[in-house]
Amino acid sequence: GQQVMQIPQYQHVQEGEDFTTYCNSSTTLSNIQWYKQRPGGHPVFLIQLVKSGEVKKQKRLTFQFGEAKKNSSLHITATQTTDVGTYFCAGQDTGRRALTFGSGTRLQVQP
Amino acid sequence: DTEVTQTPKHLVMGMTNKKSLKCEQHMGHRAMYWYKQKAKKPPELMFVYSYEKLSINESVPSRFSPECPNSSLLNLHLHALQPEDSALYLCASSPKSDRTSWNEQFFGPGTRLTVL
Numbered sequence: 001g002q003q004v005m006q007i008p009q010y011q012h013v014q015e016g017e018d019f020t021t022y023c024n025s026s027t028t029l030s031n032i033q034w035y036k037q038r039p040g041g042h043p044v045f046l047i048q049l050v051k052s053g054e055v056k057k058q059k060r061l062t063f064q065f066g067e068a069k070k071n072s073s074l075h076i077t078a079t080q081t082t083d084v085g086t087y088f089c090a091g092q093d094t095g096r097r098a099l100t101f102g103s104g105t106r107l108q109v110q111p
Numbered sequence: 112d113t114e115v116t117q118t119p120k121h122l123v124m125g126m127t128n129k130k131s132l133k134c135e136q137h138m139g140h141r142a143m144y145w146y147k148q149k150a151k152k153p154p155e156l157m158f159v160y161s162y163e164k165l166s167i168n169e170s171v172p173s174r175f176s177p178e179c180p181n182s183s184l185l186n187l188h189l190h191a192l193q194p195e196d197s198a199l200y201l202c203a204s205s206p207k208s209d210r211t212s213w214n215e216q217f218f219g220p221g222t223r224l225t226v227l
Contacts, residue, residue: 033215033216035216041220042201042218042219042220042221043154043201043203043216043218044218045215045216045217048214048215088153088154098156098159098167098169099156099216100156101153101154101155101156102153103152103153104152104153106151
């Protein structure tokens with residue numbers, strides 16, 4: 001079945017440093033979504049990417065969808081303590097209707 | 112109203128009990144989902160309802176029984192659960208689930224279930 005892996009599993013940064021998480025799917029995706037889950041909270045939608053090679057920005061966050069539509073990345077510039085949480089990618093396989101969540105990257109930001 | 116609500120927030124039940132989790136949204140979304148999330152793990156899809164019809168069952172054991180009484184409500188009936196079923200149960204909804212793509216999902220706060 002479809003597998004979606006993220007690396008790293010965990011990252012601890014100093015406030016102001018940059019952070020990147022990578023998402024890799026075993027199958028080609030029709031689209032990919034990113035979610036953030038704060039400790040004790042629920043996943044909150046950040047963005048959806050649909051096109052091959054697509055890049056989208058939200059303030060300090062930059063999202064990319066790979067040319068082959070099998071990988072994606074989220075980059076945060078100059079992290080803040082409010083960025084703490086677990087970041088999940090979620091991909092839709094072209095052959096299935098279900099979203100599969102990646103394993104997640106937990107970000108800790110030291111003030 | 113732009114939120115998904117879930118009740119109860121916490122539930123403790125024995126293995127012989129029958130209980131139900133409830134989820135409600137008033138955003139006019141026509142797709143609703145149940146997920147199970149264990150600590151430090153990603154959400155795992157359990158069921159999908161599209162236009163009040165069950166469209167996906169991810170091989171979930173029959174001790175979990177979903178129900179969608181109308182487009183705003185989603186229930187998950189629980190019976191004869193096992194301790195390993197203890198987890199956070201998340202409900203989500205999304206607008207216009209069509210055949211080819213899924214839109215963003217709005218998650219509720221979840222029900223934290225403990226099975227003794």
